[in-house]
Amino acid sequence: MNQNTYMNKYPYDAFISYATEDEEYAKKLAEALQYRGFSVWFAPLSLEIGDRLLDSINVGINSSMCGVLLLSPAYLSKKWTGYEMDLLHRQHIEEGKRLLPLYHGTTKEEVDKWNPGLSGIIALNSIASISEIATKISKVISHNSPIVGVTPCYENPQWRFLQGRGELLVNSTDGLAFNIFEAAEFPDNHFPIYIYGTCYSRKDIIISLTKVMFYKSHDKDSVDSEQWKRLLKLCKEFGYDIEASHFDAATLE
Incomplete structure (x- = not known):
């Protein structure tokens, strides 16, 4: 698929998959990406009153160019986040959707044991600042473009x-x-x-x-x-x- 066609297919640049316990961190990351000009599907910012959660999550995942996985101990322990990760991982395999794992209080060994399918994907670590992480994610989303046009x-x-x-x-x-x-x-x-x-x-x-x-x-x-x-x-x-x-x-x- 042509790179521009792939990018234009999705209204959102990134979907942030996270456990409720990590919402504060996820929100800061979403805001850092938005500051850099990217559209982010993040539940508290994207859901409206009356939305059906499962349907909305599915739409958010299907409408996003890449998935950011905030892999914390809470994330690894929940069935709901496992559902999101499985859907994103399937699209990664079948459609080439980018997956961006982010270790948040976890290690590669713990994540690999939880889901071996992620073992071959290079991950970020929240030990780095949110600014550094957002910048690295931005480079992936923009395909390392030297300039990202941001709406003033x-x-x-x-x-x-x-x-x-x-x-x-x-x-x-x-x-x-x-x-x-x-x-x-x-x-x-x-x-x-x-x-x-x-x-x-x-x-x-x-x-x-x-x-x-x-x-x-x-x-x-x-x-x-x-x-x-x-x-x-x-x-x-x-x-x-x-x-x-x-x-x-x-x-x-």
Whole structure:
């Protein structure tokens, strides 16, 4: 199979198979890979309410270009992780899917005894830092490409909204559009506003707005002069006097 065809076949770059006891470590690894521009199927980030776990796991494995096996003592003791590993290993044999074993408090001897089928696959060890491990996995996923194109933060809708450069929609994909300037003037019963996994109080929005107005990072067509005056007053009411000579938005939390 052509390398590009193989890569384009899968919406996820990696599936992380782990035991529940190792979720904290697995999450850090998933975030490190995402930081490097890779899409990761990791249960807490990928599952939605109402999803059937087994069906979702199967879809995640089938939709991922490679499988990362977090081989801890807990992993080796569970039937569920054994199921995931067996499915990934079969795809490794039949389809050429990459398997990336990661010893996490285990040894090669223990893993080989548990599953001899993994004995011929070079593994990583969590003795190394997560950054080092993520970098090595990244090289495998990218076929050692010298450059990995990573979507910049300014293409993120949340970032654009909070910078005064974009809009979000109310409650659905056909909802009314609003920007941060309009959100700041929403009535109290419209808060908190849930945006990409985070609840923003009115004060949170005002703090972000204050930074936008102070640094003038916004699209100039997003707000007219009258609204700008109202918002200056609103920020001041919250204790953020942007026009004061001593004011520094960099100190805002």
